[in-house]
Amino acid sequence: MDNFITSLLGENILTFVLVTVPVIAFVAVFALYAVLGERKISAWMQNRVGPNRVGKGGVLQTIIDGLKLIQKEFVSPIRADKYIFNLAPIIVFTAAFMGFAVIPFSSIFIGADLNLGLFYFFAITSLGVIGLMIAGWSSNNKYSLYGAVRSVSQIVSYEIPTALAAIPVVMLAGSLSMQTIIHEQAGGILNWYIFGGPGAISKLILFPFMLTSAVILFISTLAETNRTPFDIVEADSEIVAGVHIEYSGMKFAMFFFAEYAQMFAVAAIVSTLFLGGWQSPFGDLIPFLNNPWIQFGWAISKGLLLVFVQIWLRWTLPRLRVDQLMTVCWKFLIPITLIDLFIIGLYAVL
Amino acid sequence: MQNLELIFFIAFAIIAIYSAIMMVTRRNPISSALFLILNFFAVSGVYLLLKAQFIAIIQVLVYMGAIMVLFLFVIMLLNLHDENKLSESITYRKITAVLLSILLMGLLFVTFFFGFMGKKSEIHETAGTIGKAEFLGKELFLKYAFPVEIAGLLLLAAVVGAVVLAKKKFE
Amino acid sequence: MVELNYYLGLSSILFAIGVIGVLVRRNAIIIFMSIELMFNSINLSLISFSSFLGDVTGQILVFFIIAVAAAEAAIGLAIIIALFRNKGTVNIDEINILKW
Numbered sequence A: 001m002d003n004f005i006t007s008l009l010g011e012n013i014l015t016f017v018l019v020t021v022p023v024i025a026f027v028a029v030f031a032l033y034a035v036l037g038e039r040k041i042s043a044w045m046q047n048r049v050g051p052n053r054v055g056k057g058g059v060l061q062t063i064i065d066g067l068k069l070i071q072k073e074f075v076s077p078i079r080a081d082k083y084i085f086n087l088a089p090i091i092v093f094t095a096a097f098m099g100f101a102v103i104p105f106s107s108i109f110i111g112a113d114l115n116l117g118l119f120y121f122f123a124i125t126s127l128g129v130i131g132l133m134i135a136g137w138s139s140n141n142k143y144s145l146y147g148a149v150r151s152v153s154q155i156v157s158y159e160i161p162t163a164l165a166a167i168p169v170v171m172l173a174g175s176l177s178m179q180t181i182i183h184e185q186a187g188g189i190l191n192w193y194i195f196g197g198p199g200a201i202s203k204l205i206l207f208p209f210m211l212t213s214a215v216i217l218f219i220s221t222l223a224e225t226n227r228t229p230f231d232i233v234e235a236d237s238e239i240v241a242g243v244h245i246e247y248s249g250m251k252f253a254m255f256f257f258a259e260y261a262q263m264f265a266v267a268a269i270v271s272t273l274f275l276g277g278w279q280s281p282f283g284d285l286i287p288f289l290n291n292p293w294i295q296f297g298w299a300i301s302k303g304l305l306l307v308f309v310q311i312w313l314r315w316t317l318p319r320l321r322v323d324q325l326m327t328v329c330w331k332f333l334i335p336i337t338l339i340d341l342f343i344i345g346l347y348a349v350l
Numbered sequence B: 001m002q003n004l005e006l007i008f009f010i011a012f013a014i015i016a017i018y019s020a021i022m023m024v025t026r027r028n029p030i031s032s033a034l035f036l037i038l039n040f041f042a043v044s045g046v047y048l049l050l051k052a053q054f055i056a057i058i059q060v061l062v063y064m065g066a067i068m069v070l071f072l073f074v075i076m077l078l079n080l081h082d083e084n085k086l087s088e089s090i091t092y093r094k095i096t097a098v099l100l101s102i103l104l105m106g107l108l109f110v111t112f113f114f115g116f117m118g119k120k121s122e123i124h125e126t127a128g129t130i131g132k133a134e135f136l137g138k139e140l141f142l143k144y145a146f147p148v149e150i151a152g153l154l155l156l157a158a159v160v161g162a163v164v165l166a167k168k169k170f171e
Numbered sequence C: 001m002v003e004l005n006y007y008l009g010l011s012s013i014l015f016a017i018g019v020i021g022v023l024v025r026r027n028a029i030i031i032f033m034s035i036e037l038m039f040n041s042i043n044l045s046l047i048s049f050s051s052f053l054g055d056v057t058g059q060i061l062v063f064f065i066i067a068v069a070a071a072e073a074a075i076g077l078a079i080i081i082a083l084f085r086n087k088g089t090v091n092i093d094e095i096n097i098l099k100w
Helices: A004-009 A013-045 A061-071 A082-102 A117-125 A128-138 A142-173 A178-184 A200-224 A249-274 A292-314 A322-349 B002-025 B029-049 B053-078 B092-115 B133-143 B145-166 C004-024 C028-053 C057-087
Strands: none
Touching: A013 A061, A013 A082, A013 A249, A013 A292, A061 A249, A082 A117, A082 A128, A082 A249, A082 B029, A117 A142, A117 A178, A117 A249, A117 B053, A128 A142, A128 A249, A128 B029, A128 B053, A142 A178, A142 A200, A142 A249, A142 A322, A142 B053, A178 A249, A200 A249, A200 A292, A200 A322, A249 A292, B002 B029, B002 C004, B002 C028, B029 B053, B029 C004, B029 C028, B053 B133, B053 C028, B053 C057, B092 C004, B133 B145, B133 C057, B145 C057, C004 C028, C028 C057
């Protein structure tokens, strides 16, 4: 049983479509308020007020911004390759949203509990780079092209530490299915994989290695979503806005939306793998908090916490240079994850 | 559910054939590459119908996420945009080639489509377990461990070779 | 009901389209992509045999084909870049000498 909708209404095509509705609604609302949240948090960090004109304390700001973007004319540059230019935001958007199919929100709600769920997520999110690339190429603008080249080298490189940092959890849980990984972490905060997973001995031995894996997974997913300090793809001060430079109106909004959707998606993946997903941190001490409907709250609040960390890092750290970015990936993250993988694999075998 | 399978198969087959034809006929290499990506997507859908889930996702990850990104990257690097007018004229040689290829298509199609007609009508009942990562992993690392090692070596050789070939000479 | 021969028919059509691409196009990159298409159609036939016969060997073979295809794409594209740097074109009619 994947989710409560199919168990209530039976398994047919209509219910499979219905399952997507709450997910899309959640992502839409999240994206709207994450933009506002980001602006408010950055304002708070820089001792400013932030948006405060539309609605009480600016709560309607992004809705108004969205309306403005919808009203704008569809502009394509005259030398651009029109079809590909218009296709690019759709690809980025679709790839960002398809990942949500395997993100578990509760023990009774997941789009599809595939037995290859985690693998599916990495495969689908890796398609977004195609969209960024053809966006940069078809704009026929040198800054866009630089942005596209940078995005490819960055995202393709950082896919490796992302996958390698996720493998330890898969080895310990013995499954690629998201729900199984979460069920393995039952029984309170100390059984989460960031603390070494269930089992007293494994906690003692594996805690430092699992913690490293979790941190590396978080760093490399940050790079995959092009967030600062890894936002050389957009880098306003160097290449203006990278691949987004020629896009305006709804097409730009789609890129923006996809970026925020992906922020939550990777946060949810990190929380599923290492922070117990929808598991309550109190375990069986307070059984009420393990209620399937309260689990929604745990899953979403853990995701939002990680999104907050992403925003916090963005407004704290400066941007890396291109060569530093590659150095971090190939000379630090990958060797460290390989050592981690070796030790945890040794433990899992023995 | 049987009808659904047929509908999905026909849809994927039409997308695959259409995108393959478009891939061969487009002038602009970027469009060709994008149609090839669409083709791989449709074929990975067909793999799912065949219950080969692991291979379907490998297809998306490796072919679409890595190999085609590499292709697009190279096309962008070489800036073939200006080379659209690459002499792609129609000659007798090409007409002959197309006719012979269509003959080949007929031959293959008759052999495979009519030759296997009614031989196997249902997917084997163990196909679902075979396609899973657990089963394939056990087979790969126990029975086919040596070929896996060789494949790893081959990939290493390819990485070294690609770096050597594409390295820019500073003179 | 989708039978084995449907999958094999699709595979043979895709293979023949790949052959047309290799024979007709002059752009080295598109020829390369046509070869990938042919690989793909062979993978499809192997997997359909594997699923219909309940034998894992076909899928293992496809796994290795994909690994080799990745290696081949990296090397092939590196060769194309090297050629382009020397000759300034990817038209295979103009790349007709074996030694520079």
